[in-house]
Each structure stands twice: as C-alpha cells, then as structure tokens.
Amino acid sequence: LKRTTSARELLLAIGRGRGPTLRGQLESELRAAIRTGRLPGGTALPSTRALAADLGVSRGVTVLAYEQLIAEGYLTAATGSATRVATRPSHSAAPAAVARSVDAPRYDFRPGLPDVSVFPRRAWLSSLRRVLDAATGDALGYPDPRGALQARTALADYVNRTRATVAHPDRMVLCSGYAQGLRLLAAVLRSRGVRRVAVEDPGHGGQRADLQAMGLGVRPVPVDGGGLQVDRLRRLDVGAVLVTPAHQFPTGVVLAPERRAALLEWAAARRAVVIEDDYDAEYRFDREPIGALQGLAEGAVAYLGSASKTLAPALRIGWLLLPAALVDRVALAKLHADHGSPTLEQLAFADFLERDGLDRHLRKVRPIYRRRRDALLAALKSRLPGLRVEGVAAGLHLMVSLPPGTDEEALADAAMTQSVRIYGAGPHRSRPGPPALLLGYASLSESDIEAGVALLARVLATTASTARPRRARIWDPAERALAARVAADDAERGRQTG
Amino acid sequence: LKRTTSARELLLAIGRGRGPTLRGQLESELRAAIRTGRLPGGTALPSTRALAADLGVSRGVTVLAYEQLIAEGYLTAATGSATRVATRPSHSAAPAAVARSVDAPRYDFRPGLPDVSVFPRRAWLSSLRRVLDAATGDALGYPDPRGALQARTALADYVNRTRATVAHPDRMVLCSGYAQGLRLLAAVLRSRGVRRVAVEDPGHGGQRADLQAMGLGVRPVPVDGGGLQVDRLRRLDVGAVLVTPAHQFPTGVVLAPERRAALLEWAAARRAVVIEDDYDAEYRFDREPIGALQGLAEGAVAYLGSASKTLAPALRIGWLLLPAALVDRVALAKLHADHGSPTLEQLAFADFLERDGLDRHLRKVRPIYRRRRDALLAALKSRLPGLRVEGVAAGLHLMVSLPPGTDEEALADAAMTQSVRIYGAGPHRSRPGPPALLLGYASLSESDIEAGVALLARVLATTASTARPRRARIWDPAERALAARVAADDAERGRQTG
Numbered sequence: 001l002k003r004t005t006s007a008r009e010l011l012l013a014i015g016r017g018r019g020p021t022l023r024g025q026l027e028s029e030l031r032a033a034i035r036t037g038r039l040p041g042g043t044a045l046p047s048t049r050a051l052a053a054d055l056g057v058s059r060g061v062t063v064l065a066y067e068q069l070i071a072e073g074y075l076t077a078a079t080g081s082a083t084r085v086a087t088r089p090s091h092s093a094a095p096a097a098v099a100r101s102v103d104a105p106r107y108d109f110r111p112g113l114p115d116v117s118v119f120p121r122r123a124w125l126s127s128l129r130r131v132l133d134a135a136t137g138d139a140l141g142y143p144d145p146r147g148a149l150q151a152r153t154a155l156a157d158y159v160n161r162t163r164a165t166v167a168h169p170d171r172m173v174l175c176s177g178y179a180q181g182l183r184l185l186a187a188v189l190r191s192r193g194v195r196r197v198a199v200e201d202p203g204h205g206g207q208r209a210d211l212q213a214m215g216l217g218v219r220p221v222p223v224d225g226g227g228l229q230v231d232r233l234r235r236l237d238v239g240a241v242l243v244t245p246a247h248q249f250p251t252g253v254v255l256a257p258e259r260r261a262a263l264l265e266w267a268a269a270r271r272a273v274v275i276e277d278d279y280d281a282e283y284r285f286d287r288e289p290i291g292a293l294q295g296l297a298e299g300a301v302a303y304l305g306s307a308s309k310t311l312a313p314a315l316r317i318g319w320l321l322l323p324a325a326l327v328d329r330v331a332l333a334k335l336h337a338d339h340g341s342p343t344l345e346q347l348a349f350a351d352f353l354e355r356d357g358l359d360r361h362l363r364k365v366r367p368i369y370r371r372r373r374d375a376l377l378a379a380l381k382s383r384l385p386g387l388r389v390e391g392v393a394a395g396l397h398l399m400v401s402l403p404p405g406t407d408e409e410a411l412a413d414a415a416m417t418q419s420v421r422i423y424g425a426g427p428h429r430s431r432p433g434p435p436a437l438l439l440g441y442a443s444l445s446e447s448d449i450e451a452g453v454a455l456l457a458r459v460l461a462t463t464a465s466t467a468r469p470r471r472a473r474i475w476d477p478a479e480r481a482l483a484a485r486v487a488a489d490d491a492e493r494g495r496q497t498g
Numbered sequence: 499l500k501r502t503t504s505a506r507e508l509l510l511a512i513g514r515g516r517g518p519t520l521r522g523q524l525e526s527e528l529r530a531a532i533r534t535g536r537l538p539g540g541t542a543l544p545s546t547r548a549l550a551a552d553l554g555v556s557r558g559v560t561v562l563a564y565e566q567l568i569a570e571g572y573l574t575a576a577t578g579s580a581t582r583v584a585t586r587p588s589h590s591a592a593p594a595a596v597a598r599s600v601d602a603p604r605y606d607f608r609p610g611l612p613d614v615s616v617f618p619r620r621a622w623l624s625s626l627r628r629v630l631d632a633a634t635g636d637a638l639g640y641p642d643p644r645g646a647l648q649a650r651t652a653l654a655d656y657v658n659r660t661r662a663t664v665a666h667p668d669r670m671v672l673c674s675g676y677a678q679g680l681r682l683l684a685a686v687l688r689s690r691g692v693r694r695v696a697v698e699d700p701g702h703g704g705q706r707a708d709l710q711a712m713g714l715g716v717r718p719v720p721v722d723g724g725g726l727q728v729d730r731l732r733r734l735d736v737g738a739v740l741v742t743p744a745h746q747f748p749t750g751v752v753l754a755p756e757r758r759a760a761l762l763e764w765a766a767a768r769r770a771v772v773i774e775d776d777y778d779a780e781y782r783f784d785r786e787p788i789g790a791l792q793g794l795a796e797g798a799v800a801y802l803g804s805a806s807k808t809l810a811p812a813l814r815i816g817w818l819l820l821p822a823a824l825v826d827r828v829a830l831a832k833l834h835a836d837h838g839s840p841t842l843e844q845l846a847f848a849d850f851l852e853r854d855g856l857d858r859h860l861r862k863v864r865p866i867y868r869r870r871r872d873a874l875l876a877a878l879k880s881r882l883p884g885l886r887v888e889g890v891a892a893g894l895h896l897m898v899s900l901p902p903g904t905d906e907e908a909l910a911d912a913a914m915t916q917s918v919r920i921y922g923a924g925p926h927r928s929r930p931g932p933p934a935l936l937l938g939y940a941s942l943s944e945s946d947i948e949a950g951v952a953l954l955a956r957v958l959a960t961t962a963s964t965a966r967p968r969r970a971r972i973w974d975p976a977e978r979a980l981a982a983r984v985a986a987d988d989a990e991r992g993r994q995t996g
Contacts, residue, residue: 116638140614260571
C-alpha cells in the first residue's frame with residue numbers, strides 16, 4: 001500500500017474564510033477525494049499531527065475530521081496502524097438518466113389548462129399572510145388526513161352554493177388534485193368489493209388508466225348527444241360508473257335530464273356508486289352551469305372537484321364529497337398515501353373562498369375564455385371550414401373532427417415542427433373512433449389562437465391520410481416522455497440480460 | 499297526484515337583496531324542498547306564469563328556473579302537462595359518519611414532532627411573496643412530477659452540504675412527506691422484481707406497514723448498540739433494506755463504521771437497494787451529525803429526507819435522492835399518484851434554503867431541543883429513577899425501558915386520563931420485546947415536560963404488570979381512530995349481511 005505522507009500529496013487545500021469551519025472543509029475535501037478515486041481504497045493517510053502541521057491548523061481539527069470520516073465509513077482505523085481510506089465496493093452506477101423537460105411549444109392547445117397568467121397572486125398572497133399570521137400549532141403539525149376543518153367547511157359552502165350539492169364538512173376529503181382523489185376512491189371501492197367500473201367512451205384516458213392501475217376493470221359505455229347511454233349500463237356487471245354529467249369529457253355534451261334520473265335509478269337498484277367528475281362545470285358560457293348530480297342523491301354519488309381548472313394546476317388542490325359509507329375509508333387511504341395535503345395552502349384556499357375570491361376570479365376569466373372560444377371558432381371557420389366542431393357551449397376546449405383517415409399522431413408530430421402542440425382524441429377512446437382533436441383555448445391569447453390555427457391548417461393540408469392510423473395511449477406529453485424513457489430502459493436491460 | 503297551485507303552498511319565499519339573483523334563490527328553494535321531501539316526487543308545480551305572479555317576479559325568472567331544474571333532474575316536463583317533481587330513487591343514506599378529531603391532550607410526548615410554534619413564519623412568508631412576485635406560467639401550470647427544477651437544485655446543494663450526499667437535481671424527486679416517498683419507492687422496487695425488504699427491528703412500524711401495503715414482504719433484522727446487525731442480512735433473500743444509519747429509529751443508536759462498510763458490500767454483491775431514511779439526522783446535540791450513506795455509494799442507495807422534523811409536518815415537503823436506474827420510474831409513479839407536489843411551496847422552500855433559512859432555523863432550535871432533552875432526562879432521573887434511557891445523543895425523542903410486564907397500551911390509556919399522551923415501542927417491534935416508551939420532547943416546554951413526567955410517574959406506579967401485555971399495531975393516534983371506525987363499520991356490515 002502506498003504511504004501518503006503530506007497534505008500536498010493529498011492535494012488538500014483548506015483556508016480560513018472559505019467555508020463554515022476548517023474542519024468541515026477538510027472533511028469535504030477528503031470525502032471528494034475518496035469519492036472520485038483520487039484517494040483509492042487502502043491509501044494510508046498521514047498522522048493527524050503531521051497533517052495538522054502541513055495544513056497549518058490545530059491538531060484538534062484533523063483529529064475530529066478523521067473521527068467523523070471514520071464514523072461515516074470513508075476511513076478505517078486499526079489500533080497501532082495508520083488511518084486508511086476504506087475499501088469501497090464498486091457500484092456499477094449507470095450514467096445519470098438526464099430527465100430533460102419537454103420543450104415548450106409556442107402554441108400549446110392543451111385542453112383544460114386555464115390561463116395561469118391571470119392567477120390572482122395578490123389575493124392569494126393576502127390569504128397566505130392571514131393564514132400565517134393566525135396559524136396555531138394545529139395548522140403546522142401533522143394534518144388531519146381529510147384536510148383542515150376550515151377548508152372543508154369553506155369548500156362545502158362553496159360547492160353547495162355554486163354546484164347545488166348537498167355537502168357537509170364531515171363528508172369531504174381534500175386531496176392533491178383530482179388525480180389523487182380518483183385513485184384514493186378507486187382503492188377504497190376495490191377494497192369494498194368493486195371489481196369493474198363503467199366509463200364514458202370517449203372519456204378521459206388518464207382516468208381510465210388510473211382506475212386500471214388501481215386494479216379495477218373498466219367497461220366503456222358509448223356517449224351520444226345526450227351523454228352517457230345509461231340504458232347500456234344495465235347489461236354490465238359493474239359496481240360503479242365514472243361520469244362527467246355537467247360537461248362530458250371530451251365531447252362537451254350535457255347528460256340529458258331523463259338520463260340523470262335513469263342513472264340514479266340504476267345506481268340505487270344496483271347499490272352502485274356514481275363517481276361524478278365535476279371537472280370544469282364552472283365554465284358554461286351561454287347559460288347557467290348544470291347543478292351536480294350529487295345534490296339529487298348524496299348517498300349514491302362520490303363527487304370530485306379541483307381548483308386546477310379554475311385557479312391553477314400547480315396548487316394541487318382537489319376534493320372529494322363522499323357518501324357516509326366511504327368517507328372514513330377514503331380518509332384512511334389519504335393518510336396512508338401521504339398523511340394529508342399541505343395545510344397552509346388549504347387554509348389559504350379557505351380564506352380565499354370565504355372572501356369570494358374564487359367567484360371574483362371566475363367572473364373575471366369567464367368573458368376572457370368566451371372571447372378566446374369565439375376566436376378559436378372564428379379561426380376554425382375561416383381556416384378549416386370543413387371540420388365539425390363540438391363542445392362549444394362550455395368548458396375550456398373544443399372537439400374538432402378531422403378528415404377520415406387522418407393519423408392524429410402524425411398530425412401532432414407535424415404540428416410540433418411548427419411549434420404547435422395539438423392533442424388527438426385517440427387516447428380518450430376505448431375503441432378506435434373517427435379522428436378528432438381536442439383544442440384547449442383558455443391559455444392562449446386570441447392572436448395566438450389565430451396564428452396557431454393558421455399553422456395547423458397548413459400542416460393538415462400536407463398530412464396524408466392513412467388506412468390504419470396509429471393509436472396513442474397516453475395524452476399528456478410529460479407522462480409520455482417519462483413512460484418512453486422507462487420503456488427504453490426496460491428494453492435496454494432486457495437486451496443486456498437476455 | 500296532488501295539484502300544487504301556488505307559491506304559498508310551495509312555501510317558497512324569495513326576495514330582492516337576499517341572494518345573488520331571484521332566479522338563483524328560486525332554484526335553491528325548490529332544490530331544498532325537493533331534497534327534504536317537502537315536495538314529494540310526482541308533485542305538479544304551478545305554471546311558470548302563475549308562480550311568477552304569486553312571487554311577484556317576471557315570468558322569465560320562473561321559466562329559466564324550471565328549465566335549470568329540469569336539466570339538473572329535479573323536475574320533469576312532458577309536453578302539454580304540468581311540470582312535476584321528479585321521482586327519485588330512495589338511497590339508503592346511512593347517518594353521517596361524524597369523523598371526530600381526536601381530542602388533543604395537555605401533554606403530548608409524540609416522538610419526532612418539532613416545535614412548530616417557532617416555525618419561521620416571517621421568513622416563509624417572505625419566500626412565498628418572492629415566489630409569487632416572480633412566478634411565471636411554468637410555476638402555476640401542471641408541475642414537473644419530479645418537482646420544480648429550482649427546488650431540486652436548492653435541495654441537492656443543501657443535502658450535499660449538510661448531509662455529505664452526492665446529489666444532483668436530476669436524481670431528485672420531491673414528494674409529499676417521507677411517507678409518500680417510501681410508498682412510491684416501494685412500488686417501483688416491486689415493479690422491478692423486489693419481493694422482500696429487510697427492516698430494522700425495532701424499526702418504524704408505520705414504514706413496515708407501508709412496505710407491506712405496497713405488496714412487499716418485510717424481514718426484520720435485529721438492531722443492537724451498533725445498529726442493524728448487518729451480518730444477518732446475508733441469510734435473507736431480500737432485494738432491499740430499509741435503514742436509519744445516522745440515528746436509528748427508535749433506539750437512537752448510530753450504525754457502526756464497520757457495519758456501514760459491510761452493508762454497502764452486501765448491497766453491491768446482491769445488487770440490492772439500500773433505502774436510507776435520514777429522518778432526523780440534523781439533530782445531534784453532542785457532536786456533528788453523521789454524513790449520509792448515500793455519499794459513499796450513490797448507485798446503491800435510495801435516500802429519503804423531509805422537512806417535517808426540521809420545519810413543520812404540515813408543509814408535507816419530502817424528497818428522494820435516487821440511483822440513476824430508479825429516478826424516471828419514481829417520477830412516473832409520482833405523476834400517477836398526484837401529478838406532482840404543489841409548486842409554489844416547493845419554490846418557497848427553494849428560496850428559503852438559498853437564503854440559509856433552514857440553517858438559521860436549525861441553529862435556533864437545536865439549543866432549545868437540547869435543553870428540553872436535558873429537562874426530560876432530569877425529570878426521568880428524579881421521578882422514574884429506575885428506568886433505563888436510550889437514544890440520548892440525538893434526535894427528538896428518548897427511548898425509556900419500562901418495568902418487565904408493563905402493558906404499554908394500558909399505561910398509555912391510564913396516562914390519557916391525566917391528559918398525558920405517551921407512545922409505546924410495541925408498534926415498532928416486529929416481535930414482542932421488552933416494554934418501552936418513546937418520549938418526544940421537542941414540542942413541549944421544559945415545565946410541561948416536568949409536569950407530564952410527574953403525572954406519568956404517578957400513573958406508572960398504579961399500573962399493574964401483566965404476563966401477556968397487549969400488542970398495538972398502529973402507533974399514530976389519528977390513524978388508530980380512523981382504522982377503528984372503519985373496522986367497526988366493517989363488522990357492522992358483516993352482521994347485517996351475515
């Protein structure tokens with residue numbers, strides 16, 4: 001073994017004023033030298049006395065540093081012999097998987113994304129300030145897994161007033177966005193014996209995948225101009241149904257009154273749970289929003305909502321309003337998942353609701369979004385006059401039929417070369433269907449909408465149709481990129497071991 | 499069917515200045531009357547003209563209200579006949595499960611709870627203000643599932659500096675507290691073929707349950723004065739091991755240097771993953787904290803930390819630092835679980851870290867907690883001199899041996915009658931072991947510690963020992979209460995159907 005004798009050979013340099021303490025610097029330098037292999041395992045270190053003299057520090061510094069690194073496993077000491085660098089097993093560290101973020105296109109027609117540039121920062125900060133001023137220990141310790149009582153109370157009042165629900169704080173569980181709420185609910189339903197859930201077709205592809213990931217089978221039920229074809233439920237052996245009654249995703253239709261009644265009758269007869277996804281009911285431009293189904297049958301409906309489409313997705317504020325039989329179970333599932341959502345933001349949201357902040361914000365954005373919808377309709381009419389448009393009355397996106405044989409994915413790829421991101425309907429269909437796009441308009445200015453549609457029209461004119469269009473499974477670009485990297489890594493490992 | 503003819507018979511009252519719009523009031527009144535059964539299914543409503551006249555409102559109000567309630571399913575209309583109240587299926591709504599919060603005791607010796615009354619509110623609010631002032635659309639849209647880049651960067655710098663890790667922002671995933679991080683990691687390990695995980699015994703009972711809930715078997719490995727008995731790992735067929743090397747939970751011992759080396763050798767030979775729970779490494783009162791294992795073997799160690807024990811559990815800020823092969827998979831699992839944690843709080847945490855807010859806070863609280871530890875030691879010495887105390891050097895709790903035969907649960911119940919909450923070690927043992935308590939001291943004042951221990955000593959003196967003490971499975975009172983309610987409900991349903 002090589003006998004190292006001086007700080008110069010160790011290439012250690014420490015100095016006053018360079019870091020928190022001389023000892024801390026010495027430890028860091030030694031750790032780095034050992035990690036990089038510059039000091040290989042087995043190397044003998046100089047004595048603490050010699051090193052202290054070399055570095056011009058007191059011997060206490062070197063003694064404590066060696067002790068620390070012995071405790072951490074970087075060095076080893078044996079009585080009567082030199083302190084040495086510990087021999088470390090070589091770990092085959094794969095090169096870092098650099099998870100690049102997906103490049104943001106100039107025109108992103110992402111459906112369901114509100115305009116976050118109008119997020120009410122000042123009001124939100126004021127709410128946060130009031131909450132922090134008033135916060136007691138309860139607000140800073142481990143959260144109630146259902147969410148802070150004040151937040152559940154303010155939310156119950158809000159949904160009762162604006163969504164015609166029958167909500168009580170004891171029936172509410174706050175969660176991290178709609179996505180977590182659906183997963184928690186799915187896990188609880190499964191633990192209560194539900195094995196299959198009916199879903200709308202077309203219907204949200206991510207939610208279908210969420211249900212499947214939680215061990216539930218999904219049974220697609222067609223949607224027509226009156227929403228879910230409720231009569232088809234009778235032929236299915238399902239314990240629950242996931243519906244978007246106020247504004248069907250992605251077609252934008254409203255569940256017809258007689259079907260609302262039939263749906264609740266079916267649920268009562270089957271003792272099935274109706275999962276009501278009230279995802280963007282606040283946006284109905286030409287008349288009043290339709291009240292929630294939950295208000296008609298609170299014992300049968302598990303209602304989900306979120307602030308992602310009204311305020312900002314980054315808040316990750318969602319909620320469940322549950323039948324009595326489910327609320328404790330969902331709360332326990334929430335506790336197990338993450339011990340509850342962050343409390344200060346819940347309290348800020350409560351304060352914001354109590355001061356009518358959300359009403360004010362919606363009054364402000366509704367006309368903005370309506371104008372953007374009108375701009376999108378006008379652009380489509382002038383640039384792509386042949387295409388049928390659905391879902392005009394409400395929401396944050398339109399559904400646009402494409403010429404038969406159009407490959408949604410090829411079109412999306414071609415549009416991306418023009419920095420236009422569009423979203424095919426394919427991932428939201430359980431079975432192949434006519435090609436269509438979902439065009440979100442809320443987060444784009446009117447001139448961007450016009451420019452984006454002009455580019456899209458040019459791309460569409462040069463995209464050939466095909467007899468067998470590709471089918472995409474995942475709609476979200478971020479998820480798609482991550483899943484592709486994981487799949488590539490799986491394949492690579494398969495090659496290595498196969 | 500009864501023919502209702504007037505607003506007075508309907509008991510409807512609306513008026514100007516009582517709500518947002520006359521129509522909204524009318525709709526709310528009708529919904530409420532239908533829900534409560536005051537207007538039973540089939541009841542015919544007066545014509546819109548007659549009702550408008552009765553109420554003294556324009557006919558437009560009644561027409562639009564009826565249309566709205568027809569769309570929502572409260573009313574039905576058939577051409578040429580009166581609008582009627584819809585017949586609703588009766589849902590056997592169980593009485594609301596009133597989920598009471600557990601009463602807070604006067605003296606709560608909860609282990610691991612920091613003193614949230616010293617939470618740096620002003621600095622945190624300043625960070626939030628800066629973040630909201632500077633926030634771009636990226637900060638308010640759908641989050642990066644791994645967490646905001648700025649937060650991952652600040653955290654990587656922080657753990658590298660204070661925990662001697664080898665962290666890079668690309669290897670970090672922010673999550674909702676430690677609990678979610680462990681669950682995400684467990685799910686990914688399972689998907690990669692891991693079936694069993696070694697855990698410390700005693701070791702955190704909640705984490706053992708988390709691993710099991712994610713489908714992993716656990717294999718307990720005894721802990722002695724040098725931490726995990728690493729040589730016992732060789733006899734086990736496990737793909738990972740969960741360890742608390744810097745400060746073992748709950749005993750408070752430090753993993754001995756030679757065992758650190760042996761653990762990493764074992765992991766390299768088995769290609770196993772070391773899950774390093776660095777839960778309260780920041781609190782070491784008598785010397786420097788021990789650096790993380792991760793810094794010695796970044797390719798083999800999945801490192802978890804959180805702000806719950808340094809700042810406040812309510813923030814729900816936790817993080818994972820992962821080997822390259824796991825990071826995309828954990829990010830995808832995080833996306834599926836909840837689409838990422840709230841962004842604004844991550845950015846506030848980044849700002850807080852960048853300004854050395856956490857260092858400053860820890861410098862402030864460490865001496866406070868040390869004094870409280872000393873107060874607890876003094877109180878135990880004077881009131882309960884016979885009991886052996888462990889885990890003194892670090893952390894936020896002590897472990898106190900109880901006289902043989904003491905029933906931890908009976909003692910805890912008796913203490914609660916004196917408004918003292920104590921925590922038995924039982925839920926953290928894989929096998930029955932000698933009775934002991936975990937006494938957290940960080941969130942109690944010195945005088946409360948003295949008073950609480952005095953009460954505890956009195957209770958202990960009157961608690962009889964037993965040959966077969968009860969064993970508790972769940973340590974957390976909130977979880978215990980929820981789980982008990984769910985179990986009682988299950989039993990009730992079993993009786994009803996059985």
